[in-house]
Amino acid sequence: MYNVAEVNAEACVAQKGCRLCIMYCPEANCIQLDSQKMKAVIVESRCKGCELCVVVCDAAKHNAIKMVAR
């Protein structure tokens, strides 16, 4: 079992300019911005499951990312 991050698109506020998870993810090209829907998208094959994105998202009270088992 391997934990990866998952974005809840309804709770994500990337359309308002939030880039917290994209900024602080330690992996390059791992969290991308869907430029049509303006939501953060996780590239699961690159995610190492460190939960930093969950920490920064929760700290900003958006609570849009959670870890799921794969």
Added chain:
Amino acid sequence: MANRIQINKEFVDIMPQDYLDLVESGTFESPNRGWKDFGTATELIAEHSLCAGCPESIAFRHIMASIPNPEDTVMVGSTGCTSLVFPMIAVHNIHSLFGNQNAIATGLKRALAVRFPDRIKDVIVLAGDGATVDIGLDMTLQSWFRKERFTTICFDNELYANTGGQESGLMQKGFLAKMAPVGKRFDKVRLPEIARESGCDYVAIMTASKPSLVEKVIKQAVLIAREVGPTYIQIYTPCILEIGKQSMEGLQEMRTSEAPGERFKFREFISPEAQSFLDGLAEKKKAEKIAATT
């Protein structure tokens, strides 16, 4: 020279997708590179083998997004965790013998100046605290004494993380590590002050917790190194394994260490020559902005 980064049409069908992405949506030759490209453009760093949540990889991402002209930059690395990342970056780089990264950068910078007299070539040294302060201190200091024009970046994790946690010169006094059970008896080496006294024109000490600040400092350091003299940046990238933190706690650790009065509170030193150079740049930018609006 526009569009220098291209792909040979004969090879398009056999190149890996990552490579094609880099050529198509990488940020080469973009005048306003920065962390704002994250998420939409392909980054110049690919899947590396650092630990999950490693703050060093956050710093590495921010640095790779900020260097002003990556297509004309050569980076010099050294042994340590950074050497796990260097094979994965899309910038020319040299892996030096442990400690002599600044000596190699010196020769490289001089050779590039002879070989490409009319092109800007940046050299950036990126090494850990063991290579910069302990094993390579001689080469580091001598390059500053000679006023060699390149940027030295030190990833300070305050111990030898790659080999299990031995004591390093930048470790704080009294710190207990896995392979240093007695605790350090001496103070942390004050390399930023030494750098200032040794002839560096720009010195900064910081953590990697603010991408915009990292971007500003890296750009200033590289531009000053290009025109004025040597520059030194010390970035705190804690090793979460060796200080006993979880993967998601690295960011908080950096934020705690940069609070007022803490050892990594942001400080910078700019020499008068470098300051007048920066003022000149700011004025130029302002004039361009006014010209663009009118």
